[in-house]
Amino acid sequence: MDLLEFARGPALIASLLVLIGGSAWRIFAIFLVPPKPDLSEPRDARWMAGALRTIFGRMIPKKEFRETEKLATLNAYFYHIGLAILVFGFAPHVNFVQRLTGFGWPALPGPVVYVAVGITFVSILIALMERLTDPVLRLLSNFDDYFSWLVTFLPLATGMGVLSHPFPAAIASGPPLDPVPLAIHLLSVELLFVWLPFGKLSHAFLAFVSRAITGAGFARKGAAT
Amino acid sequence: MSDVNATHPLDLESPRVSVRKPGVRHDKQGTMTDAERVAAAITNFRNDFSAATAAYLESCIHCGQCAEACHFYVATHDPKYTPIWKLEPFKRAYQREAGPFAWLYKAFNLNREVTLRELEEWQELLYDSCTMCGRCTMICPMGIDIAELVGLARNGMFHAGLVPHELWAVAERAEREGSPLGATPRMLRERIAWLAEEHDVEIPLDRSRADMLATLSSIEIMKYPQSIVALAKILNRIGVSWTIRSDGYEATNFGMLSGNAAWQRDSSMRIINAAIACGAQTVVLPECGHAYGALRWKGANIYGKPLPFKVLHISEFLAENVRNGRLKLRRLGGLVTFHDPCQISRRGGATAAPREVLHALGVELREMESTGDMNWCCGGGGGVVAIHRADALRYQAFEIKMKQVERTGADVLATSCSNCRQTFDDGKAHFGWDRQMSSLLELVAGHLA
Numbered sequence: 001m002d003l004l005e006f007a008r009g010p011a012l013i014a015s016l017l018v019l020i021g022g023s024a025w026r027i028f029a030i031f032l033v034p035p036k037p038d039l040s041e042p043r044d045a046r047w048m049a050g051a052l053r054t055i056f057g058r059m060i061p062k063k064e065f066r067e068t069e070k071l072a073t074l075n076a077y078f079y080h081i082g083l084a085i086l087v088f089g090f091a092p093h094v095n096f097v098q099r100l101t102g103f104g105w106p107a108l109p110g111p112v113v114y115v116a117v118g119i120t121f122v123s124i125l126i127a128l129m130e131r132l133t134d135p136v137l138r139l140l141s142n143f144d145d146y147f148s149w150l151v152t153f154l155p156l157a158t159g160m161g162v163l164s165h166p167f168p169a170a171i172a173s174g175p176p177l178d179p180v181p182l183a184i185h186l187l188s189v190e191l192l193f194v195w196l197p198f199g200k201l202s203h204a205f206l207a208f209v210s211r212a213i214t215g216a217g218f219a220r221k222g223a224a225t
Numbered sequence: 226m227s228d229v230n231a232t233h234p235l236d237l238e239s240p241r242v243s244v245r246k247p248g249v250r251h252d253k254q255g256t257m258t259d260a261e262r263v264a265a266a267i268t269n270f271r272n273d274f275s276a277a278t279a280a281y282l283e284s285c286i287h288c289g290q291c292a293e294a295c296h297f298y299v300a301t302h303d304p305k306y307t308p309i310w311k312l313e314p315f316k317r318a319y320q321r322e323a324g325p326f327a328w329l330y331k332a333f334n335l336n337r338e339v340t341l342r343e344l345e346e347w348q349e350l351l352y353d354s355c356t357m358c359g360r361c362t363m364i365c366p367m368g369i370d371i372a373e374l375v376g377l378a379r380n381g382m383f384h385a386g387l388v389p390h391e392l393w394a395v396a397e398r399a400e401r402e403g404s405p406l407g408a409t410p411r412m413l414r415e416r417i418a419w420l421a422e423e424h425d426v427e428i429p430l431d432r433s434r435a436d437m438l439a440t441l442s443s444i445e446i447m448k449y450p451q452s453i454v455a456l457a458k459i460l461n462r463i464g465v466s467w468t469i470r471s472d473g474y475e476a477t478n479f480g481m482l483s484g485n486a487a488w489q490r491d492s493s494m495r496i497i498n499a500a501i502a503c504g505a506q507t508v509v510l511p512e513c514g515h516a517y518g519a520l521r522w523k524g525a526n527i528y529g530k531p532l533p534f535k536v537l538h539i540s541e542f543l544a545e546n547v548r549n550g551r552l553k554l555r556r557l558g559g560l561v562t563f564h565d566p567c568q569i570s571r572r573g574g575a576t577a578a579p580r581e582v583l584h585a586l587g588v589e590l591r592e593m594e595s596t597g598d599m600n601w602c603c604g605g606g607g608g609v610v611a612i613h614r615a616d617a618l619r620y621q622a623f624e625i626k627m628k629q630v631e632r633t634g635a636d637v638l639a640t641s642c643s644n645c646r647q648t649f650d651d652g653k654a655h656f657g658w659d660r661q662m663s664s665l666l667e668l669v670a671g672h673l674a
Contacts (some may be wrong), residue, residue: 029325030283035276039525041532043574058368064599065364068293076288076366136289139304145287198326203286203367210284211368213277221522222574224598225368 004179007186015190022197023205030209043222050219051212057225058211075126082120083152086159089113117160124153144199151195154188161185250614251345254393255386259341266344266385270318273377281374282319284367285309291361291371296601297354300621308361308371311350314339315378344387351378352389353615358567358602372572375607379484388483389612396483400491405479408446410471416446417469420454428457432468438505438534439469440476440496442513444643452512452643455670456539462673463551467509473499476516477644481523482608493520493527500534507535509542512666514566514606514642517573538569539666540641544578547585553674556587562635563590564626564649564662565600566642579641579665586672591633601625605648623652630660641665 001009044050061073087093089108098104107113128149131137161181196202218225257265274282291308292298298306317339321330330336359372382388388396395405402409408416414430421428429435439460445452460467473496480488497520500508510516521536537545546552563579570576576597583590595601604622609615626649630638638660640646649662 026283026325030279031276033274033276033279033323036526039529039531040522041525041535054368058366061366062363062599064595065290065293069290069364072288072290134289135302135304136292136298136307137287140287140289140307140310142287200286203284206280206284207367210280213280214362214368214370217277217370218574221572223570223572224576225363 002179003183004186007183007190011187011190015193019193019196023202026197026202027205027209038217038220040220042220044219047216047219050217050225051215054211054215054218054225055208057215058207071126072130075123075130078123079120079127082116082123083156085113085116086120086156089116117156117163121156121160124149124156128153147195148199148201151188151192152201155185155192158185158188249346249349251348252388252390252393253345253386254388254390257386262385262387263339263341263344266314266381266387267318267322267339269381269384270315270378271322273380274319274323277370278374278377279319279323281367281369281371282312282316283324284369285316286367288366290364290366294360294364296356296358296360296604296622296625297618300625301618305350306354308355308375309365309369311347311355312371312374312378314343314347315374315381318381344382344385348382348387348389349615351375351382352392352607353609353612354618356567356602356604356606356609358606359572360567360599360602363571363599376481376484379482380486381484383484389614391611391613392479392483392608395608395611396479396485396488399475399477399479400485400488403495404443404446404475405477406443406447408441408443408475410474413441413446413469413471413474416450417453420450421457424454426454426457427461428453429468431471433503435466435468435503435505437465437467437507437509438473438496438500438503439467439509440511440516441469441474442477442511442516442643443475444477444513444647445511448647449643449664452664452666455664455667456511458670458673459543459552459666463546468503468505470499470503472502473497476510476513476520478515478519479608479611481519482515489519489523490527493524496520497524497528497532505534507537507542508532510536510538512539512641512643512646512664514568514573514644517566517575518568521573538573538575538578538641540569540578540582541575543666543669544581547582552585552669554585554587554669555672555674557637557668557672558587559589559637560591560633560635561586561588561637561639562593562630562633563596563665564593564603564630564638564640564645565597566640566645567600567602567606569641570600571598579639582665582669583639586668588637591635593629593633595629601629603645603648603652605644605651610644610648610651619648620652620655623648623656627652627656627658627660637663637668639663639665639668 061069085108090113091107094104094107131141131145162185215225289307295306295308317336320336321327355375357372357375361371399405417428417430439456441453478489478492480492496508510520517538525532543552561583563583603626604619609619640662646662646664652658653660
């Protein structure tokens with residue numbers, strides 16, 4: 001078994017199992033802690049609407065904070081959207097998912113993805129710079145923050161390494177000319193999968209839980225979120 | 226000749242003789258050992274973990290955005306005042322004791338145990354520099370209710386005997402005497418008799434039956450007694466059957482602010498029992514921010530079932546009666562700005578009520594730049610105004626408020642919380658500021674049609 005076969009085979013399956021099992025446990029464990037029922041008379045019973053409003057509303061910063069948090073917010077938009085374009089829009093990724101699950105979708109044009117790569121790369125470096133230089137972020141940061149940054153950055157960097165090696169014209173199906181960079185790229189993605197449930201990257205799903213709880217609670221009070 | 230305390234040596238080199246690096250005061254109550262204090266804090270932190278707290282503590286991404294929402298951080302730019310940092314021991318205790326990977330954290334000591342020294346250091350962050358105003362909750366991209374978590378963390382601190390002395394003392398006094406500021410039932414009776422006579426107004430006390438129980442804040446009783454007269458004038462004009470009860474009049478809840486759940490319960494139950502005893506269908510809460518949160522939103526949970534009466538803040542009661550036409554007002558006019566008490570507006574959901582009342586007074590409302598649910602706290606909430614060692618920090622935060630008010634160009638400044646009013650009066654005296662905070666209730670009473 002060569003490195004690429006390992007990355008595409010047992011390593012991928014193991015990392016996906018950790019990703020799914022770990023994430024499920026992390027969410028399940030939250031609800032293992034008994035909830036405390038609220039017996040106060042609600043001002044508004046539309047708690048579900050409040051939860052949804054907060055889930056989506058918190059994607060956009062409030063006008064009172066836009067000025068002070070401009071760089072952090074814009075930068076976060078850039079790397080989140082950039083990563084989404086790379087992960088879900090790049091043809092080899094779509095094909096990878098299709099091979100794995102049978103589901104596919106139309107990929108984005110190459111130039112769009114390449115622009116996204118550039119923006120995401122710069123943006124993710126700015127995020128690290130901010131964390132290293134801003135006194136508040138430096139105080140708050142721990143191993144999780146820096147390691148999570150690293151495991152997010154590695155697939156991007158190794159993916160760029162793969163891009164530098166030409167794919168066959170029919171980018172969709174054939175193997176790359178040099179399998180080692182691709183294997184390294186896949187292994188870096190698998191490292192991300194393995195780490196995601198344990199660190200702060202799990203905000204990918206926990207954000208919905210905490211936003212919903214606050215949204216529902218505040219809606220009960222008739223308070224804005 | 227006495228020796229200078231070696232712990233805090235004098236700095237003879239500075240322009241003014243001063244104490245070099247004045248030590249931070251870490252207050253302690255009780256005679257527990259260090260280990261017992263830590264154990265008590267952790268046990269009580271643990272008792273407060275729920276699905277909601279777990280979700281919040283799991284979700285933080287350390288983005289630090291909450292700093293920009295906190296008046297104490299914005300006033301000082303000291304990173305330690307970043308709201309989520311104030312919860313660091315609480316977060317660590319959660320990860321080690323109750324989180325989904327607690328066994329991993331413990332087995333490999335990935336997360337150090339919280340120490341007494343850390344808890345002592347965090348006393349300032351959890352009490353002196355947090356008013357639980359919840360502005361940080363509004364900015365958090367993960368939607369973490371940081372203010373709620375600070376309230377829970379205070380429970381652990383109280384049980385560890387790590388509360389600032391002044392706050393502990395007023396909370397203990399409230400438990401012992403029924404009022405944090407010495408407004409005992411006897412004093413209440415005397416004061417009401419005096420006010421009724423002085424202002425020629427009927428103030429019903431201890432009626433056995435009434436549709437409405439009116440409650441007071443000890444700050445009103447001791448510092449702003451004219452509020453009681455204003456309340457009586459309005460309720461008498463509306464013609465409601467009401468009473469104040471000497472067995473349940475104090476609406477402030479320093480048990481809640483200091484972190485003692487048992488004392489919080491005692492304070493709330495006094496009002497609940499008094500309301501049930503006189504058959505009140507409505508309990509009206511005074512111009513006090515945290516009193517609203519304590520009874521309106523936490524009262525039923527303390528009682529263990531839905532409250533058998535409606536709970537209204539006085540501004541909600543006024544708005545309701547303006548709406549139904551029972552309260553008719555003369556025009557006040559002029560330019561008015563309104564300071565939202567955080568626990569009533571942002572965290573209570575009653576943001577619209579005072580504005581409805583001000584509209585009925587015919588004023589031109591000049592909103593502050595960041596207003597309503599996003600208003601800046603005055604800096605005195607959450608018991609902070611009681612902690613004198615926090616004064617310097619609180620004044621720095623208050624400057625934000627002064628600037629906000631000045632920018633409106635309003636002639637009249639109003640609020641519906643006597644604690645905010647007290648903080649404004651204190652800030653006014655400290656800075657020699659020429660603005661006077663008015664009570665919405667008193668403005669209404671002064672303009673009854």
